[in-house]
Amino acid sequence: MSLNGKAYIVGAYEHPTRKADELSVVRLHADVAKGALDDAGLRKDDIDAYFCAGDAPGLGTTTMAEYLGLQLRHVDSTECGGSAPILHVAHAAAAIAAGRCNVALITLAGRPRAAGAALSLKAPDPDAPELAFELPFGPATQNLYGMVAKRHMHEFGTTGEQLAWIKVAASHHAQHNPNAMLRNVVTVEEVVSSPMVSDPLHRLDCCVMSDGGGAIIVARPEIARDIAARQKRPMVKVRGTGEAPKHSMGGRIDLTYSAAAWSGPAAFAEAGLVPADIQYASLYDSFTITVLMQLEDLGFCKKGEGGRFVQDGGLISGVGRLPFNTDGGGLCNNHPANRGGVTKIIEAVRQLRGEAHAAVQVKNCGLALASGIGGALASRHTAGTLIMERV
Amino acid sequence: MSTRQDKPARPAGPRRIPAPRVLPESQAFWSAADEGRLVIKKCNACGEVHHYPRDVCPHCLSTDTAWLQSAGAGVVYSFSTMGKGDAAYTLAFVTLDEGVTLMTNLVDCDPRALAIGQRVKVIFKPSDGGHPVPMFTPA
Numbered sequence: 001m002s003l004n005g006k007a008y009i010v011g012a013y014e015h016p017t018r019k020a021d022e023l024s025v026v027r028l029h030a031d032v033a034k035g036a037l038d039d040a041g042l043r044k045d046d047i048d049a050y051f052c053a054g055d056a057p058g059l060g061t062t063t064m065a066e067y068l069g070l071q072l073r074h075v076d077s078t079e080c081g082g083s084a085p086i087l088h089v090a091h092a093a094a095a096i097a098a099g100r101c102n103v104a105l106i107t108l109a110g111r112p113r114a115a116g117a118a119l120s121l122k123a124p125d126p127d128a129p130e131l132a133f134e135l136p137f138g139p140a141t142q143n144l145y146g147m148v149a150k151r152h153m154h155e156f157g158t159t160g161e162q163l164a165w166i167k168v169a170a171s172h173h174a175q176h177n178p179n180a181m182l183r184n185v186v187t188v189e190e191v192v193s194s195p196m197v198s199d200p201l202h203r204l205d206c207c208v209m210s211d212g213g214g215a216i217i218v219a220r221p222e223i224a225r226d227i228a229a230r231q232k233r234p235m236v237k238v239r240g241t242g243e244a245p246k247h248s249m250g251g252r253i254d255l256t257y258s259a260a261a262w263s264g265p266a267a268f269a270e271a272g273l274v275p276a277d278i279q280y281a282s283l284y285d286s287f288t289i290t291v292l293m294q295l296e297d298l299g300f301c302k303k304g305e306g307g308r309f310v311q312d313g314g315l316i317s318g319v320g321r322l323p324f325n326t327d328g329g330g331l332c333n334n335h336p337a338n339r340g341g342v343t344k345i346i347e348a349v350r351q352l353r354g355e356a357h358a359a360v361q362v363k364n365c366g367l368a369l370a371s372g373i374g375g376a377l378a379s380r381h382t383a384g385t386l387i388m389e390r391v
Numbered sequence: 392m393s394t395r396q397d398k399p400a401r402p403a404g405p406r407r408i409p410a411p412r413v414l415p416e417s418q419a420f421w422s423a424a425d426e427g428r429l430v431i432k433k434c435n436a437c438g439e440v441h442h443y444p445r446d447v448c449p450h451c452l453s454t455d456t457a458w459l460q461s462a463g464a465g466v467v468y469s470f471s472t473m474g475k476g477d478a479a480y481t482l483a484f485v486t487l488d489e490g491v492t493l494m495t496n497l498v499d500c501d502p503r504a505l506a507i508g509q510r511v512k513v514i515f516k517p518s519d520g521g522h523p524v525p526m527f528t529p530a
Binding site for chain 2: 126127129130131132133134135136137138139140142143144146147148149150151154197198199200201248249250251252253255378379
């Protein structure tokens with residue numbers, strides 16, 4: 001069953017905080033839920049489905065339903081790291097199409113910065129079968145992505161300067177976002193001369209560490225039409241969805257592509273579109289190399305040509321061929337709970353509604369894409385692709 | 392921008408190598424490591440090798456898998472060096488001549504002189520209170 005047109009995004013909200021010293025994780029989830037309800041003009045009791053991932057405390061959907069006082073008939077706690085909210089939108093659309101719910105709430109939130117634990121993620125599961133064959137060697141997020149970048153440079157001649165252009169584009173957008181953590185516009189020279197974190201990635205190739213979160217509300221078409229009329233704004237249709245994990249494949253490791261090479265074509269097929277139709281893209285930007293990989297794997301350019309695609313402002317709104325992450329993205333704005341999926345959807349919704357900052361708003365933006373990579377490119381990750389249309 | 396990287400580096404010293412937590416199905420791997428031998432898994436049903444080692448072949452789901460002695464030689468697939476001074480270490484993927492690629496460290500070498508495609512050989516290094524772990528050094 002195609003999900004094209006079966007559901008609409010009717011609410012979206014990004015928490016303004018970037019350091020939540022006085023707010024608990026559950027409170028952040030509640031804040032963004034309330035924000036998204038207000039954006040949609042809905043009430044708590046309109047929600048009959050709830051989605052969250054591993055960033056929610058306790059028993060996830062159960063704990064959050066209790067805290068928020070939700071009466072639900074459908075829950076989904078699909079956990080795949082930062083891409084989870086993108087999968088949640090697809091799963092919500094499927095549940096709506098199957099008649100299992102009408103209005104689905106998705107939340108993501110966390111406070112790793114206030115907790116001082118941005119680099120020490122959850123303790124590894126001792127039963128994870130790969131643990132003994134990885135942990136002794138010190139895989140950190142930075143060096144795992146460093147290996148992906150180094151292999152890409154080796155295979156395709158990609159340069160540090162080309163990767164730097166991705167950060168430069170994000171910084172051009174972030175200067176207009178008052179909530180962004182890093183609002184200063186940077187140059188290629190500044191990126192490649194920033195301290196080396198894990199070669200070949202410099203500090204400015206890495207995303208920020210931030211607290212906060214975001215929420216999305218997905219509803220069936222009849223409800224979305226009522227809301228659009230009431231709120232006097234365009235509707236945001238779920239047009240195409242795709243998801244896929246990629247892993248070490250029994251030791252047949254190939255770092256030159258991501259699972260977006262599978263989730264992307266599925267989403268474009270469901271949408272009946274091709275990459276050239278997309279006017280704005282939210283691309284997961286844990287590191288600059290993550291963006292480059294998705295551009296190639298989603299088909300915006302050929303494999304190996306990502307460096308040339310992004311250089312000379314290729315991703316800057318109003319300048320380049322594909323405006324990306326016009327809120328500043330994870331590289332400059334916000335990467336709440338070390339998970340960038342929900343903010344990717346939110347900025348795409350802003351673009352489709354014409355609610356992005358005027359300096360970065362894509363003119364007449366009718367088709368947008370949000371892409372997530374949860375986990376780590378070099379070891380195991382899950383990609384989610386979501387194509388949305390303004391109607 | 393202020394981040395933890397701006398702070399003066401603490402005298403971190405060499406990185407601690409956590410002892411591998413051994414699951415029953417990989418016990419033989421670590422017993423071989425105690426003897427300085429690198430072994431990988433091969434499936435008797437489909438003939439394919441795999442890593443990390445499992446009872447169940449990830450290529451065909453047969454449980455008829457057996458241990459294969461590796462020559463301990465291969466090439467660097469990719470690597471990345473993180474940290475400063477004594478605390479610097481190089482994470483890598485090495486592709487063994489037997490065909491599997493495994494996560495490891497490149498050691499006893501100048502990381503700046505390493506290259507993708509370079510030939511390397513296994514060298515076992517002690518872990519913190521557990522079995523030795525297979526690392527690689529230029530051949």
